[in-house]
Amino acid sequence: MFKDITLGQYFPGNSPIHRLDPRTKLLLMIAYIAAVFLVQDMWLFLAVGAFAVGVTLLARVPASYLWRSLKPLRLILLFMFVLNLLMIQTGDTLFHWGFLRITEGGLRQAFYISFRLILLVGGTSLVTLTTTPIALTDGLERLLSPLAVFRFPAHELAMIMTIALRFIPTLLEEADKIMKAQLSRGADLESGNIFQRAKAMVPILVPLFISSFRRADELAMAMESRCYHGSEGRTRMHVLRFSRRDGLAAAVTLGLIALILLAQA
Amino acid sequence: MITLDHVSYQYDRQDAALNDVSLSIADGELVAIVGHNGSGKSTLAKHLNALLLPYAGKVLVDGLDTSDPENTLAIRQKVGMVFQNPDNQLVTTIVEEDVAFGPENLGIPSGEIRRRVDEALAAVGMEAFAKKAPHMLSGGQKQRVAIAGMLAMNPQVLVLDEATAMLDPQGRRDVLEIVGRLHKKGITVIMITQHMSEAALCDRIIVLSGGHMVLDGPPRSVFAQEDILRKAGLDLPPVVRMGALLNAGGMSLPLCLDVEELAEAIWQYSCKM
Numbered sequence: 001m002f003k004d005i006t007l008g009q010y011f012p013g014n015s016p017i018h019r020l021d022p023r024t025k026l027l028l029m030i031a032y033i034a035a036v037f038l039v040q041d042m043w044l045f046l047a048v049g050a051f052a053v054g055v056t057l058l059a060r061v062p063a064s065y066l067w068r069s070l071k072p073l074r075l076i077l078l079f080m081f082v083l084n085l086l087m088i089q090t091g092d093t094l095f096h097w098g099f100l101r102i103t104e105g106g107l108r109q110a111f112y113i114s115f116r117l118i119l120l121v122g123g124t125s126l127v128t129l130t131t132t133p134i135a136l137t138d139g140l141e142r143l144l145s146p147l148a149v150f151r152f153p154a155h156e157l158a159m160i161m162t163i164a165l166r167f168i169p170t171l172l173e174e175a176d177k178i179m180k181a182q183l184s185r186g187a188d189l190e191s192g193n194i195f196q197r198a199k200a201m202v203p204i205l206v207p208l209f210i211s212s213f214r215r216a217d218e219l220a221m222a223m224e225s226r227c228y229h230g231s232e233g234r235t236r237m238h239v240l241r242f243s244r245r246d247g248l249a250a251a252v253t254l255g256l257i258a259l260i261l262l263a264q265a
Numbered sequence: 266m267i268t269l270d271h272v273s274y275q276y277d278r279q280d281a282a283l284n285d286v287s288l289s290i291a292d293g294e295l296v297a298i299v300g301h302n303g304s305g306k307s308t309l310a311k312h313l314n315a316l317l318l319p320y321a322g323k324v325l326v327d328g329l330d331t332s333d334p335e336n337t338l339a340i341r342q343k344v345g346m347v348f349q350n351p352d353n354q355l356v357t358t359i360v361e362e363d364v365a366f367g368p369e370n371l372g373i374p375s376g377e378i379r380r381r382v383d384e385a386l387a388a389v390g391m392e393a394f395a396k397k398a399p400h401m402l403s404g405g406q407k408q409r410v411a412i413a414g415m416l417a418m419n420p421q422v423l424v425l426d427e428a429t430a431m432l433d434p435q436g437r438r439d440v441l442e443i444v445g446r447l448h449k450k451g452i453t454v455i456m457i458t459q460h461m462s463e464a465a466l467c468d469r470i471i472v473l474s475g476g477h478m479v480l481d482g483p484p485r486s487v488f489a490q491e492d493i494l495r496k497a498g499l500d501l502p503p504v505v506r507m508g509a510l511l512n513a514g515g516m517s518l519p520l521c522l523d524v525e526e527l528a529e530a531i532w533q534y535s536c537k538m
Contacts (some may be wrong), residue, residue: 087522134358160516165358215353222354225314226367226414227338236377237365 009069011129016245017059018130022139024246025127028253035257038121042108044260045115051256052123059130069125070118077114084110118231137161142240148231155231163219178207266292266451267344270324273476275307283456284320284476290455292421295448297456297464303496309473309491310426310457314344332463342371345415349427351407358399360402360410361395366420368498379419385413389443405436412443422453429463441466449509462500465522472497485520 017025032048039045090105118153128136141158148154182203183189189200267290273282283305290296300306311317312324315331327343329336341363348354357363361382367376389409399407408428415423425444429437441463441499448454456463464470470487472480474497480487486495488505501509508521508530516534 020356132359134362162357166356166399169398170352173400215350218348218350218353219356221311221316222346222348223356223366224316225341225348226356226418227341227370228366229338229370233372235369235372235375235378237362237369237375238380239375 007123008067009128010132011065013060013063013130015058015060015130016249017055017126019245020130021240021242021246022131022135023143023240024242024249026136026143028138028250029124029127031254031257032123035260036116036123036260038110038262039116041264042111044264045112045119046058047256047260047263049115051127051253055123055126059126061126061129065129066122066125069129070121072165073107073117073121077117080113080117082236084113119126132167134162137165138236138238138240152200155234170215171208174206174211175204211251217234266290266325266327268323268325269312270323270325272309272312272324274305274312274317274320276308281476283312283319286473286476286478287322288471288478288481290422290453292453293448293451295454295456295468296522297458297467297469298473299458299461301459303475304473304497305476306457306528307426308476309345310424310455311456313424314341314346316346319328335429338371342418343420344422344424344444344474345412345418345420346424346426347408347411347415347428349430349432351404351411355399355407355414356410358398359395360391360397360399363410364413364417367400367414371410371418372377381417382413385416386410388416388447389413390439394488401458403423403436405439408432408440409443410438412447416447420452422455423447424455424457426457427459428441428456429457456526461500462504465502465505474498484522488522489518 036048036244039048056063085102085106086100088106088109089101089103091108092103095102096150107233131139137158143155143156144152144154179189187200187203189197189204191197192200213241269286269288271281273281273288276279286309297308298309307315307453312319312331313326315324315326315337318324318332320385326329326336326340329340330504331337331340342446355363364382364385365378365489369380373381375505382395383392386395389412390407391413392444394402394406394410399410411428425440429440432440444454444456445466454467456467458464464489465484468483470480470482471478471483472487472494479497480490488501491501491509494501500506503521504521504524504527508518509528511516511531516531518527518530518534521530
């Protein structure tokens with residue numbers, strides 16, 4: 001049942017975007033997010049959107065994958081749109097009926113906020129779609145490692161993320177097994193109100209917790225057996241290196257963002 | 266060369282898990298340590314790479330005392346350990362990254378790690394799975410990856426702590442076959458096991474019972490001591506048991522370790538009749 005679970009939403013590929021250093025992608029993502037928040041003009045939103053579409057095409061990620069990550073957004077999008085439409089009361093009145101009043105400013109803000117959300121989720125999804133989870137954690141570890149000076153546990157965080165990613169499928173599989181075992185003993189997980197159902201989860205969560213602790217203990221022992229002793233003196237098989245491609249990507253992205261922001265000013 | 270010198274160990278508020286055990290294992294040996302649940306065999310295994318330190322006595326690995334923290338990393342590099350549950354010893358989300366985990370901890374340069382990882386994966390026949398996620402593999406395949414992870418650290422000794430106990434017959438055969446091959450290449454192999462038929466494949470069997478070492482010798486001499494084995498809660502391997510039963514029924518056969526040998530012995534016996 002859980003065998004084919006995909007972690008994160010990585011779309012395997014070998015495009016120029018896939019081959020970018022994860023650090024480049026993470027940093028440019030931050031710049032992109034800043035740009036999305038700073039833009040206040042319909043045409044410039046379209047420009048940012050065009051950039052996102054361009055990257056998608058370059059990454060050869062099928063539109064359906066991107067759509068899948070945007071889909072859960074529908075409700076929030078609708079909610080935000082209506083909320084902004086009704087709450088912001090600036091500019092000419094476009095429509096008036098009873099206590100409902102839609103203004104030009106409200107309509108504009110509603111569109112802005114929707115575009116912003118779509119561009120935000122779409123753009124960040126592009127990063128997770130084109131980067132393996134392990135490359136992401138790796139990139140994050142390197143980016144945060146200068147903070148080690150302030151005793152920030154960058155390596156430990158990355159190790160925690162890696163182990164979590166490694167064990168999510170294992171624990172899901174185990175939860176499935178325990179659930180079936182309890183069902184076969186007559187446990188009722190599906191009927192009743194939300195509280196009764198939450199209570200019915202206890203016989204599943206308790207064994208899962210206990211076995212997780214046992215796993216953690218055994219894993220710690222296995223890691224120690226393999227000479228794990230923290231980040232000190234540790235090397236890596238895959239060394240991240242910035243290439244010309246990364247410089248190019250950074251120049252193009254930052255250049256476009258600068259142009260867009262200049263056009264706004 | 267591993268030497269245990271009057272080693273005792275005790276978990277909190279319990280009876281001694283190991284009681285005055287002394288033995289030594291030479292380079293290149295293929296040894297089985299057998300015992301019933303609670304006999305102390307896993308405790309003994311964990312003393313071999315300094316996961317546990319003796320409460321009394323001394324463990325020396327290649328002359329290095331395990332109780333000196335300075336030696337811990339060097340000892341763990343020399344003594345690779347594969348555990349029982351294949352799920353709980355793989356650390357990362359990609360097979361080749363996991364094999365690289367040990368060498369990375371040892372601070373080996375990246376090119377050299379790459380070479381060792383490829384070699385180790387080839388040695389266990391898992392090179393086709395290098396980029397796969399561990400949870401997509403079968404138990405036996407995971408155990409082979411775990412062995413590769415040890416090989417990549419260039420160990421002298423490989424300890425398998427009931428490494429086949431959770432595997433299906435095919436997985437068990439694969440793992441045993443690889444272990445046999447590694448032993449031929451000169452690696453010392455120590456198998457902790459409850460399966461007497463696995464122990465029969467080794468050159469030497471050490472039997473533990475209640476934290477004491479009760480037998481130590483080649484399979485033939487150990488299996489000849491059925492009473493002591495039974496007291497330790499262990500059975501003879503099926504083939505040996507069959508020979509014993511035939512002897513009890515009036516035949517006189519030598520002690521045979523595998524089916525072919527037994528068949529040959531029965532043939533010889535019936536020719537003499």
